[in-house]
Amino acid sequence: MIRTKVRDASDKQPAISRYRSRHVLSDAALKRLFLWPTLALLISINIFPLFYSLYLSFTTYSAIANQPPVWVGLQNYRDILNDSQLWIYFRNTGRFVLLTVSLQTIIGFGLALLLREKFRASGVITTLILIPMMLSPVVVGLFWKLIFDPSYGIFNYLLGYPAGRGPEWLASKELALWAVVIVDVWMWSPFVMLLCLAGLSAIPDYLYEAAEIDRASSLYQFWRITLPQVAPLLLIAVLFRTIEAFKTFDLVMGLTGGGPGDATELVAVNLYRLAFLGQWNTGKASALAYIVLVIIIAVSNIYIKYLNRIKEG
Amino acid sequence: MADVGLQHISKRFGQNLALDDVSFEIKDGEFFVLLGPTGAGKTTTLRIIAGLERQDQGVVTIDDEPADHLPPAERDVAFVFQQYSLYPTMTVYDNLAFPLRSPLRRIPEAEIKQRVEETAEKLRISHLLQRKTAHLSGGEMQRVSIGRAIVRHPRIFLMDEPLSNLDAKLREALRIELSHLQKTQGSTTLFVTHDQTEALTMADRIAVLDQGRIVQIGSPYDIYDRPATTFVAQMVGSPKINLLPAARENGNLHITDSPITLPADASVELPAALVVGVRPEDVVIEDSGQFSGQVMLIEPLGMETVIYLKSGGQTLVSTTPGITRLRIGNEARFSIARQRIHYFGSDGVRI
Numbered sequence: 001m002i003r004t005k006v007r008d009a010s011d012k013q014p015a016i017s018r019y020r021s022r023h024v025l026s027d028a029a030l031k032r033l034f035l036w037p038t039l040a041l042l043i044s045i046n047i048f049p050l051f052y053s054l055y056l057s058f059t060t061y062s063a064i065a066n067q068p069p070v071w072v073g074l075q076n077y078r079d080i081l082n083d084s085q086l087w088i089y090f091r092n093t094g095r096f097v098l099l100t101v102s103l104q105t106i107i108g109f110g111l112a113l114l115l116r117e118k119f120r121a122s123g124v125i126t127t128l129i130l131i132p133m134m135l136s137p138v139v140v141g142l143f144w145k146l147i148f149d150p151s152y153g154i155f156n157y158l159l160g161y162p163a164g165r166g167p168e169w170l171a172s173k174e175l176a177l178w179a180v181v182i183v184d185v186w187m188w189s190p191f192v193m194l195l196c197l198a199g200l201s202a203i204p205d206y207l208y209e210a211a212e213i214d215r216a217s218s219l220y221q222f223w224r225i226t227l228p229q230v231a232p233l234l235l236i237a238v239l240f241r242t243i244e245a246f247k248t249f250d251l252v253m254g255l256t257g258g259g260p261g262d263a264t265e266l267v268a269v270n271l272y273r274l275a276f277l278g279q280w281n282t283g284k285a286s287a288l289a290y291i292v293l294v295i296i297i298a299v300s301n302i303y304i305k306y307l308n309r310i311k312e313g
Numbered sequence: 314m315a316d317v318g319l320q321h322i323s324k325r326f327g328q329n330l331a332l333d334d335v336s337f338e339i340k341d342g343e344f345f346v347l348l349g350p351t352g353a354g355k356t357t358t359l360r361i362i363a364g365l366e367r368q369d370q371g372v373v374t375i376d377d378e379p380a381d382h383l384p385p386a387e388r389d390v391a392f393v394f395q396q397y398s399l400y401p402t403m404t405v406y407d408n409l410a411f412p413l414r415s416p417l418r419r420i421p422e423a424e425i426k427q428r429v430e431e432t433a434e435k436l437r438i439s440h441l442l443q444r445k446t447a448h449l450s451g452g453e454m455q456r457v458s459i460g461r462a463i464v465r466h467p468r469i470f471l472m473d474e475p476l477s478n479l480d481a482k483l484r485e486a487l488r489i490e491l492s493h494l495q496k497t498q499g500s501t502t503l504f505v506t507h508d509q510t511e512a513l514t515m516a517d518r519i520a521v522l523d524q525g526r527i528v529q530i531g532s533p534y535d536i537y538d539r540p541a542t543t544f545v546a547q548m549v550g551s552p553k554i555n556l557l558p559a560a561r562e563n564g565n566l567h568i569t570d571s572p573i574t575l576p577a578d579a580s581v582e583l584p585a586a587l588v589v590g591v592r593p594e595d596v597v598i599e600d601s602g603q604f605s606g607q608v609m610l611i612e613p614l615g616m617e618t619v620i621y622l623k624s625g626g627q628t629l630v631s632t633t634p635g636i637t638r639l640r641i642g643n644e645a646r647f648s649i650a651r652q653r654i655h656y657f658g659s660d661g662v663r664i
Contacts, residue, residue, distance in 0.1 A: 209365050210398040214412035214461070215386040224411070228402035310402075 057286035064280045076287035085262070086270070086288075093266045096177060097245040100184045104241055107185060108192025109234065113226075115193070116200045130194065132187045141254015144183045145170065148255075170256050176263040180255055184248065192237040199233035200226070231310050239303040246296050267292055315376040315468040315501060316341050317362060322371035324357055324525075331357045332368070333525040339469070342499040344492075348512040348536075348548060349522035355505040358522070359471045362503065364388050375468060386417065391462035393472040397454040399446040405457050406442040409433065412465045432464040435494065452483040459491070463498070470495075470502040476511065488515060509549040513537065521545050543661040546590050552619055552630045554655070555591045570626030573604050575651065581664055583656060590655035593619065596631035598639070602646035608639050622647060 025033070057076055059069035080086055115126050132140070147155045148169040156166025169179040203226065211221045249268040252258060258265040258273070271292065275285035317339045324332040332354045339345040347355045360366040362373055364385035373380050380388055391412075399408050409429040413420045420428075433439040436456045446454060455475055462470055475491075476484045492515050495502050506512055512519050513533045520530045521544075529541035540546035546554045558569040561583050566575045568589065577583055598620065606622030606629065618637045622629045622645060631647060639645055656664040 204396065204398070206394050206396055206398045207400065209363075209385070210392065210394060210461075211400075211411075212365070212385045213363060213390060213392045214465075215415035215417045216411070217416055220416060224403075225400060 053286040054290065056283050057290050059283045061283040062280045063275075063282045069283065072283070076284045077291070079284065080288055080291060086267075088262055089265050089267045089270045092177065092262070092264065093246065093268075096181060096184075096248065096266060097242060099178075099181045100188075100245050101238060101241050103181065103185045104189045104192050105234070105238055107189040108237065109196050109230075111189065111193040112196035112200055115197060126197070130190045133190045133194075135187070137187070137250040138254045140183060140187055141251045144179075144186075145255055148179055171260055173260055173263045176256055176260055180248075180252055180264050183255060184245065184251060187251070188241060188244070192234075192241065195233045195237040196230055199230035203229045228310075232307060235303060235307045235310065239300060239307070242299060242303070243296055246292065246299075316374075317469050317501065317503070318372075318374040318377070319358070319362070320372045320374070322358070322361060322368045322373070324354075324361065324366065324368050331525050332361075335371070335522075335525070335527055337520050337527065337530055339501060339503055341501055344495050344502045344504065344515055344517045346512045346516035346519045347503065347505045347522055348507070348509065348519050350507055350548070352524075353522040354525040355507075355522055356473055359392075359473050359503065359505050362388075362469075363390050363392050363471055365392075386415075389468045391465065391467035391470050393455075393458050393462050393470065393475045395474040395477060397451075397458045397478075399449075399454055399458055399461075401445075401447050403446065404442065405433075405438065405444050405446060405449070408446055408457055409442075409460050409464050412461060428464055432460045435463070436460045436490075451479050452487060455479060455487065459494075463494070463500070468501070470500055470504075472502065472504045474506055475504075477506070477508065484511075491515065509551065513549060521548060539663070540590070540655065541663050543588060543590065543657050546655060546657070550592060552593050552632065555593065555596065555629050556657075557589045557591070557627055557629075559587055559589045561585050561587065568625075568627060571624045573624055573627070573649075575649065575654070578651075578654070578656070581656060583664060584658060586659050587664065588657040588659065588661070590657060591629070591649055592653065593630045593632040595650040595653045596622070596629050596647055597650060598631055598633050598637070598645055598647045600646055602648040604648065605644055605646050608641050608643045608645050611637065611639065611641060613637075620645070 056069055058071060058073060060072050060075075061067075061069035111129065115122055115129075147153050150156060150166055150168045150171075151164045155169065157163070159166065161167075167175055169175050207225050207229075208221060211225055216224065247268050248266055249272055252264050252266055252269050253272075256264045258269045267288070271285055271288050273279065274281050274288060318337075320336050322332055322335045323330070335354070335358060337345075347358060349355050357366060361368045364380070364383060368381075375388060375390075400411060403411070406429060409432055410425050413425045413428060429442070430439065433442055436459060438453065438456050438460060441449065441453060441457070446457060449457065455478070459475065462472075476487055479487065488511060494500075495515075504511075504515060513536075516533055518530060518532055519536050521528045521536065521541075523544050529536060529545050531539070536545060537549050540549070540554075543556055547556070557571070557573075559566045559575075560569065561567075561577055564577050564579075566577050566583070566587075566589060568574070575589070604624060606624035608620060609623050609628060610621040612619040613636060617632045617634050620631045620633060620637060620639060622631055629647075658664055
C-alpha cells in the first residue's frame with residue numbers, strides 16, 4: 001500500500017522520487033514484525049502450558065520428581081470428584097463468591113451513586129477510595145491480620161468491644177470466612193464503583209430532565225433510567241469480580257492460610273497446596289485447575305449471554 | 314391548553330447575564346417562536362418555563378397563576394429536546410407510555426394503550442411501536458419524542474430546536490407535519506430555533522432574542538417587513554439583507570463608497586449618518602435600471618438566482634426569479650425599490 005502511494009506521487013512530482021530509493025517497510029512486513037513476537041510469547045507462555053497441563057491432568061506426575069508422567073486416564077478427575085473434602089472447599093468458594101460479589105456490587109454501586117454528584121473534594125475522595133484496589137493482596141492480607149487482632153486490632157475497637165473481649169475474627173470457624181469477605185469487599189468495592197461511575201457519567205442529564213417533566217418519581221427514574229443504563233457496565237464489573245473471587249488465593253494466604261480448620265480453604269488455596277506445598281502432586285493439581293476453569297467459563301458464559309441480551313436492548 | 318406569561322425574567326450564570334428582563338405572553342393555542350443565534354438565551358428561557366432552571370428575577374405564570382414554586386412535574390408542560398431524549402432501553406411503545414405510567418397519574422393500562430396508539434397513528438409511527446429506540450433513524454426518533462409530548466395533553470409544548478439534528482429534507486417534512494399537528498390540535502407551543510425559515514414558516518408570532526434581551530416581538534410579517542433593528546433585519550431573510558452605510562446631504566442619500574444615490578424619504582426624519590437596508594428581492598435587475606454594477610458571483614437556486622453586484626466599494630446581493638442570462642464579469646443595470654427601503658440609525662435601531 002505505502003509503496004504504491006509513494007510511486008503514484010512520484011509520477012506526478014519528480015521532487016519526491018528520491019524517497020523511492022530509501023528502503024520502506026511494506027505494510028505486510030510491518031504486520032509480521034508486530035505479530036510474530038506477540039504470537040511467540042502467547043504460544044510459549046499461554047497456549048503451550050494450557051495444553052501441556054491438560055495432558056498432565058491425565059497423568060500421575062510430580063514436578064520435582066525426576067520421573068516422566070504416567071498416563072492414568074480419568075483417575076485424577078475421579079479422585080477429585082469423589083473427594084468429600086474437596087466438596088467442602090467448593091462449598092466455601094461458592095459461599096465466598098456469592099457473599100463477596102453481592103456485597104461489592106451493592107457497596108460499589110452505592111458509592112458510585114454518592115460520588116456521581118460533584119461536590120467539593122469529590123475528586124480527591126474518589127481517588128482515596130480507589131487506593132485499596134491498588135495495593136498488593138498479600139500486603140492487604142497481612143495488615144488486616146493486624147486490624148483483626150483480638151487484643152490490639154482496631155476492628156473490634158471500632159465495633160465497640162473492650163480490648164481483648166471481642167470476637168476472634170480469624171480464629172473462629174464461623175467468622176473467618178466473613179473476615180476474608182470483609183477484606184475482599186474493602187479491597188474490591190472501589191473497582192465496582194469505578195466501572196459504575198463510568199456508566200453513570202455516560203447517562204445524559206436530559207434523560208432525567210425529560211423524566212422529571214414526565215412526572216416520573218425518583219425511584220421510578222432509578223429503576224427505569226439509571227439501572228438499565230448502568231447495567232452493562234455493572235454486569236462487566238460483576239463478571240470480573242466473580243472470576244477473580246473464584247481464583248482468590250493471595251488474600252486468604254495472607255490472612256488465614258486456609259484455617260482455622262477448613263473454614264477459609266478455598267479451591268484456589270487448596271490447588272496451591274496440592275501443586276506446591278509439600279504434596280507437589282502436579283497431575284492431580286492440573287486436573288483440579290481444569291475443573292475450576294470449566295466452572296469459571298460456564299459462569300462467565302451465563303453472564304456474557306445476559307450482557308449481550310442487555311446490550312442488544 | 315393555557316396561556317403562559319413571562320414577566321421581567323433575568324438569569325445569571327456566574328458572571329454571564331443569560332437573560333436580561335425578558336417579558337412576553339403566549340396566548341392559548343398560539344405557535345410562538347423564540348428566534349435567536351446560539352447563546353442568545355433561548356434554551357434558558359425554555360428551561361425556566363419548564364422549571365428545569367430557576368430565574369433570578371421575574372415571574373413565570375401559567376394560566377395567569379404564578380408557577381415559580383412548582384417543580385417541573387407539576388407545571389404540566391411537555392418538553393421536546395434537541396437530542397430526542399428517548400429512553401434507550403425501552404421500546405417505542407414504552408417510551409410513549411412513559412409519561413402516562415407515572416405513579417402520580419394512575420391511568421389504567423387500557424387507556425394508556427389507547428392513547429399511545431392514537432398518538433402513534435397521528436405521527437405515523439404505528440409500525441415502530443415494538444421497536445427499541447436505539448434502532449430508529451433520526452427522523453423516527455424525533456417523531457417518537459414529539460409523540461411522547463403530545464400523548465399526555467400538556468398545557469404547553471416546549472420545543473428546543475427539535476428539528477436541528479435532522480437533515481434538510483427531513484427537517485422540511487417534519488416542519489410541515491408539526492405545523493399541521495399544532496393547527497389541528499390547537500396546542501399552545503413555544504418553539505425555539507436559530508433557523509429563520511422555521512421561524513417564519515411556522516410561527517403565529519416570533520420573539521427575536523439577542524444576548525439575553527428581546528429585540529422584537531411580532532408576526533412573521535412584522536419581523537420581516539418592519540425589523541426593529543439591523544440585528545433582526547439580518548437574522549431573518551435569506552439571502553441576508555443588504556446593509557449599506559449612507560450619508561444624508563441636500564435631500565439625497567449617498568451610499569458610502571459607491572456611486573449610488575437615492576432621494577431621501579421626506580416622510581421620515583433621517584439623521585446625517587445612517588444605515589440603509591435593502592432586501593435582495595428589492596434590488597431589481599432590469600435593463601432600465603438606474604444604477605449599474607459588475608456581476609461578481611452567480612448562485613442559481615432553480616426557482617431564483619442570487620446575484621452579487623459590485624458597485625464602487627459596496628457589494629449588493631440581489632435575487633431574481635428563474636435563471637439569469639448574466640455572466641460573471643458582466644455589467645448589469647439594476648434599480649432599488651424605494652418604497653421598501655429600511656432606514657436604521659447608526660446605533661442599529663429602525664427609524
